[in-house]
Structures are given as structure tokens and as C-alpha cells.
Amino acid sequence: MYRNVTYSPAYTLVPTYECFNQCSYCNFRVAPGEDKWLSTNEATERLQVLLGKGICEILILSGEVHPRSDRRQAWFNLIYNVCERSLSFGFLPHTNVGLLSWEEMEKLKQVNVSMGLMLEQLTPRLLQTVHTRAPSKQPKLRLQQLEWAGQLQIPFTTGILLGIGETEEERSQSLAAISKIHQRYGHIQEVILQPHSLGSQQALPLPRFDLHQLPDIIGQARAILPADIALQIPPNLVNYPDLLLACLEAGATDLGGLGPKDEVNPDYPHPVPEQLRSLLEPAGWSLSPRLPVYPQFDHWVCDRLISPVQHWRDFFAQIPS
Numbered sequence: 001m002y003r004n005v006t007y008s009p010a011y012t013l014v015p016t017y018e019c020f021n022q023c024s025y026c027n028f029r030v031a032p033g034e035d036k037w038l039s040t041n042e043a044t045e046r047l048q049v050l051l052g053k054g055i056c057e058i059l060i061l062s063g064e065v066h067p068r069s070d071r072r073q074a075w076f077n078l079i080y081n082v083c084e085r086s087l088s089f090g091f092l093p094h095t096n097v098g099l100l101s102w103e104e105m106e107k108l109k110q111v112n113v114s115m116g117l118m119l120e121q122l123t124p125r126l127l128q129t130v131h132t133r134a135p136s137k138q139p140k141l142r143l144q145q146l147e148w149a150g151q152l153q154i155p156f157t158t159g160i161l162l163g164i165g166e167t168e169e170e171r172s173q174s175l176a177a178i179s180k181i182h183q184r185y186g187h188i189q190e191v192i193l194q195p196h197s198l199g200s201q202q203a204l205p206l207p208r209f210d211l212h213q214l215p216d217i218i219g220q221a222r223a224i225l226p227a228d229i230a231l232q233i234p235p236n237l238v239n240y241p242d243l244l245l246a247c248l249e250a251g252a253t254d255l256g257g258l259g260p261k262d263e264v265n266p267d268y269p270h271p272v273p274e275q276l277r278s279l280l281e282p283a284g285w286s287l288s289p290r291l292p293v294y295p296q297f298d299h300w301v302c303d304r305l306i307s308p309v310q311h312w313r314d315f316f317a318q319i320p321s
């Protein structure tokens, strides 16, 4: 009898790499004004190539344009249009583009089956270190966004970044804050435990996070978070077979979106599902695809998204486990 772990067959579209924040560990950012934004036509061309390949989720991931910039509206419109275009091909959009206003979230709910924002860490201490020049990383603003997502009934993915200078106690406090918000609104579908992984483009190297702590951290997270929240670990960042299996034994239930490139950690390519299966199955685990919205939230998606969600539920149900 196999136990099951899930993943999302996904492809990432990046409207822009430019970002007004400067997190010192970032491997994604380009300075404002120095990036050529994705056009809707380019997005269309990339989406066309994905048809018929079993890819369900389009992750829309972007650097942030300052809320008071005169380019903010153009940035938001591009994100919205990329979501619309993804839907027009039958894909399911999941947007994670940093801090948004209530109105922006409300609009994006119309074209997304779920959305996401990493809490990262709750402690404001990091505003003096890795987030000195990252105003969007103020924990109170991120908590507010999690809260708005609950009020707007948006199925939501969040998570914490491990190894950016937080203490063990601060990690637990971050998870406890997520748990508290979920108990109020019931909208957190998954929590990502993302180990900071040194990359070739980051401004400042941080001490390497000891990956072998992960099974214990997963156990702690499982004890803090309600059982209906999935726990996700990125297999490209936990790239030791025994450790990955230990993470599953400790309570991780999902391996996130797997696609051609991890845009946030470009030095760490995703494994393909077949590679993972050959590791997992001998250890008694099956690997199955899932949608970017978990089934308990299907009744929250907007009317126009119901039919594509049902299509993908039926499609994955036909795949033998």
C-alpha cells in the first residue's frame, strides 16, 4: 500500500524580473527600468507550446513595481492579462507577485484559482539585516495580505524561508501566526518550508542552511499547523534522496510546482516527476499530480473558473495511481 505525495505540473511566467526591493539573498531581481517586461504576445506564444503536455498550473511570478510608481497600473494590467490569457488556453493561474492592495487582490481573484505570498519570517529583526532595503518584507504588511486573502476567500499558499537569520523560536512564531490566521478564515491551503539555498546571483552570501534540520522543522510545523494545511518542500532544494524521504516521513505532503525552471532558485533545476517516482516508489510513496487549488476550496473559485477546474479534476482522476 503506497502513501501519496503530490506535486503540481506547472510552468512559470514572469511578467518582469524588476523589483524595487533588494533582499540580499535574491537570485531573481533586476533593477527597476533594466528589464524588458514580458508582453502578452510572448506569453501567448509560450502558453501555446505547453498545450497537450499535461501542464495544469501557470505560476505568475513577478518582481514588484512600487505601489506609488506611475508604472504600477501597467504592471498590474500585464499580470491580469497574462492570467486571462492562461485561462483562455485552459490552464489554471496561480499568482504570486508580492504585496498587493485589497482592490488588486479582489480583481486577481476573478482570474486565479489560488494565490500566494510567502510570509518568510514574522520577526521584524530581519528588517535590520537581509531586508534592510526591502520595504515589502515588513511582516505586518505580509500578515495583512494573508488576512485580506482570508476575507476575500482566496485559497492561499504561504510559507517561511529558512536560514535567513531567524532563530528556532522565531520560526515557530512565524508558523503560529499562519496557523492563527488560518483558524480565523480557513483559507491557507499549503505552507512551503523553503530552505534558503545559496545562488550565483545573490548580493550577499548567507551561511549555508543545514538541510539536515528539515525533518525536525517539518515535525514542528506539523505540530503547529492545522492538519488540513498541506506542507510543501521543494525537491530541487532538498536534493539528497535520503533526506527527501526523511522529510516525507516527518510530515511533508507536497513537492510543489515542477516545471522546466525554478525562477527563484535558477541554480537548482527541478527534477522531473519520473526521476522522483523512481526514488519514491521503492520507498512506498506514490507521486500524483494535483491542481493549484485544493479540492476543499473549489466552491470559492469564481464562476468562470469552475469549468476549467472541473476539467483538470477529471483529467487527473483518469491517471492511474
Ligand code: SF4
Residues within 6 Å of the ligand: 019, 020, 021, 022, 023, 026, 027, 028, 029, 062, 063, 064, 098, 134, 136
Ligand atoms: S526576493 Fe522577491 S521581493 Fe526580494 S528582491 Fe527578490 S524579487 Fe524582490
